[in-house]
Amino acid sequence: MPSTSRASRFFEQADQREYAFCQAINRVAGVPSVLGYFRLVSRLGDGWFWYALILALPFLAPPPGPALALLMALTGLSCTLTYKLLKRWLIRERPFISFPTINCGTPPLDRYSFPSGHTLHAVCFQTMLFVAVPALALAILPFTLSVAASRVVLGLHYPTDVAAGALIGGLIGFAASHYLLADMQRLVAG
Numbered sequence: 001m002p003s004t005s006r007a008s009r010f011f012e013q014a015d016q017r018e019y020a021f022c023q024a025i026n027r028v029a030g031v032p033s034v035l036g037y038f039r040l041v042s043r044l045g046d047g048w049f050w051y052a053l054i055l056a057l058p059f060l061a062p063p064p065g066p067a068l069a070l071l072m073a074l075t076g077l078s079c080t081l082t083y084k085l086l087k088r089w090l091i092r093e094r095p096f097i098s099f100p101t102i103n104c105g106t107p108p109l110d111r112y113s114f115p116s117g118h119t120l121h122a123v124c125f126q127t128m129l130f131v132a133v134p135a136l137a138l139a140i141l142p143f144t145l146s147v148a149a150s151r152v153v154l155g156l157h158y159p160t161d162v163a164a165g166a167l168i169g170g171l172i173g174f175a176a177s178h179y180l181l182a183d184m185q186r187l188v189a190g
Helices: 002-030 032-060 065-090 117-132 134-153 159-189
Strands: none
Touching: 002 032, 002 065, 002 134, 002 159, 032 065, 032 117, 032 134, 065 117, 065 159, 117 134, 117 159, 134 159
16 A cells, blocks of 8 residues: 555645646647547547457468558557556546646546556557557557547546556567567478
8 A cells, every 4th residue: 555655745736736737638629620529539449440450360361461450459458457557556536637727528437547458558559569460550540649639628637647558668669579570480490
C-alpha cells in the first residue's frame, strides 16, 4: 500500500498541474463536428479498427501479413493485461471525475485513467507496422495520432496518461517487433 499512497500523492499534484491544459483541450469538444469525430475515433480505437486491420493484414501485406497479424493479436493481449494491471495498481481518477468542469465526451471503458489503454494499443500496433510494413504504417499514422488526441479532448485522460501509454505501447511494440524481424529474416534466408 505505501506505493499506492505515494502514487496517489504524485497524481494529485500532477492532476492540479495538468488541469488547465486538460480543460482548454476539452473545450474543443464543444464543437459538435469535433466531438463527433473524436467520439468515432474513440469508438474505433476501442479495438474495432485494430481487429479489422489484423484480419486484413494477410491480404494487405502478403509476405509478413499472417505472422504480423498473429503477433499483433498476441501483443494486443499483453497490452491489455499491462494497462489493466497498471490502472488497478496506480489508481488515477479520470479528469472529468476529478474536475467537474471537464466534460466527459464519451463513456470510458473502465474506471481509472493511468495509463491510456487506447494510446498504448495504438502506439504498440503503429510501432509494429512501422517495422514490418512502413507504407501501411504511414497511412494509419493519422488514426493513431487521433486516438491519442481523443483521450484528452474527450476528457477521459490527462496528457501524462497519453504520454505514458505511448511510451509503454512503443516499448511493447518494439519488443514484439524483434520477434517479427527474426521471423522475417528466417523467411528470407530459407
